[in-house]
Amino acid sequence: MSVSAPCEICGSADVSETCNRCAKLVCDRHFNEETGYCVECAAEIGSTTSDTVPEQADMPDGVDTYEF
Ligand SMILES: [Zn+2]
Ligand SMILES: [Zn+2]
Structure with a gap:
């Protein structure tokens, strides 16, 4: 199935996945395969389901692994 829309997060044309929750079209880098x-x-x-954190880490919202 080919999609022509770009990643809705970074705008990359390399879209390969669709979010099962919000139905966003996202590229491989912005798709969490585990979830x-x-x-x-x-x-x-x-x-x-991701890496088990032994103790609650103080993580900022929405900033996980944002590599470019
Ligand atoms: Zn992206
Ligand atoms: Zn989503």
Whole structure:
């Protein structure tokens, strides 16, 4: 299935996934495969499947791994 829309987060044309929560079209870098969500949703719900954090870390909202 080919999509012509760019990633709704970074604007990259390299879109390969659709968020299962908000239906955003996102590129590989902004798709969390563990949850099936875009990174925004994954950050919002607070991932329970990613790396186990022994103690509650003080993480800023929406800023997870933003590499470019
Ligand atoms: Zn992107
Ligand atoms: Zn989403």
